[in-house]
Amino acid sequence: MRTHRIHRPKYTTMADGTDAVLTIHELVGESDGPTVGISGSIHGNENAGSQIIRELWPVLRDSELAGRILLLPVANPRAFAVNKRYTPVDELNLNRQFPGSTTGWYSDHLAAAITHEFLERIDIHIDLHAGTDRPTVDYVYIMNDEPLSRAFGSLILYRPQMGISGTTYSGTTKSVTVDRRGISSVVVELGGGIIAQQSYVDRGVDGVMNILRTAGVVAGEPSEMHRQIVVRGIEIVRPSQGGWLETTAPPLGELVGDKQELGRVVSPYTFETLEVIHSPLSSGIMILSHLNRNLVEPGDYGYMVGDMSTAELEP
Numbered sequence: 370m371r372t373h374r375i376h377r378p379k380y381t382t383m384a385d386g387t388d389a390v391l392t393i394h395e396l397v398g399e400s401d402g403p404t405v406g407i408s409g410s411i412h413g414n415e416n417a418g419s420q421i422i423r424e425l426w427p428v429l430r431d432s433e434l435a436g437r438i439l440l441l442p443v444a445n446p447r448a449f450a451v452n453k454r455y456t457p458v459d460e461l462n463l464n465r466q467f468p469g470s471t472t473g474w475y476s477d478h479l480a481a482a483i484t485h486e487f488l489e490r491i492d493i494h495i496d497l498h499a500g501t502d503r504p505t506v507d508y509v510y511i512m513n514d515e516p517l518s519r520a521f522g523s524l525i526l527y528r529p530q531m532g533i534s535g536t537t538y539s540g541t542t543k544s545v546t547v548d549r550r551g552i553s554s555v556v557v558e559l560g561g562g563i564i565a566q567q568s569y570v571d572r573g574v575d576g577v578m579n580i581l582r583t584a585g586v587v588a589g590e591p592s593e594m595h596r597q598i599v600v601r602g603i604e605i606v607r608p609s610q611g612g613w614l615e616t617t618a619p620p621l622g623e624l625v626g627d628k629q630e631l632g633r634v635v636s637p638y639t640f641e642t643l644e645v646i647h648s649p650l651s652s653g654i655m656i657l658s659h660l661n662r663n664l665v666e667p668g669d670y671g672y673m674v675g676d677m678s679t680a681e682l683e684p
């Protein structure tokens with residue numbers, strides 16, 4: 370890396386008188402190449418991505434770069450500070466407000482600032498999501514650049530068949546094949562849970578560095594990929610009762626059989642089993658789970674199971 374600057378563009382003033390700013394690191398390489406943007410904590414309670422960026426920084430600082438890298442380590446600082454998915458000021462999901470606007474809610478202002486100061490200045494976007502401090506997750510979306518998504522190195526990849534409007538990827542369109550500006554997007558879901566995060570942070574650093582090698586920003590041959598599984602369908606399984614969620618499902622990345630039990634909701638008060646949760650699929654693979662006895666509300670993320678009947682065969 371040749372130069373490093375921190376940009377703190379102000380986009381509005383908060384009611385407490387403080388400036389609302391983005392914090393963006395700009396790393397300029399020794400030679401020309403693409404600009405890669407890496408963001409974390411768009412959802413404020415998914416801080417594994419911010420941890421990955423924090424540990425990427427010294428690695429990138431000591432690397433020779435072809436191109437530029439913009440780091441947005443904490444995309445939603447107000448939500449990050451209070452460990453919430455939604456922005457506390459307006460209770461909106463920042464990742465449904467893109468491309469944002471300066472005539473809307475606070476989260477629209479924040480989205481507009483990220484669009485203008487970050488997304489519109491990059492050629493490749495790596496958006497790091499995670500489980501929260503409850504569930505743990507492990508997969509990568511295939512949006513519009515399959516080689517870069519594969520290069521992160523996760524076992525399971527997900528090719529969505531339907532878009533979600535207002536994400537960093539889609540902006541205002543629901544298209545899943547064409548994003549708003551034609552930049553390559555890699556959306557990573559990795560880590561989370563009340564467990565040690567270091568193995569996930571290490572994998573995140575390795576995965577981003579391998580994407581940067583694949584994109585030619587960092588020198589060196591990309592790693593050979595192990596077998597990867599691409600699914601086109603994921604089922605989100607939500608508990609219908611609140612209480613302790615006690616998991617019996619196999620570990621992440623392992624297969625689950627026909628209607629196999631995934632876990633039970635047990636009352637912390639009476640100790641009775643309130644619900645037995647089963648996989649809704651005849652053949653699945655674990656993508657999100659609770660690795661500890663976690664307290665859940667009805668409707669929380671319980672499990673995510675990849676639908677193996679939609680799995681693509683290896684070419």
Ligand SMILES: [Zn+2]
Nearest residue numbers: 412415498499
């Ligand atoms: Zn997220």
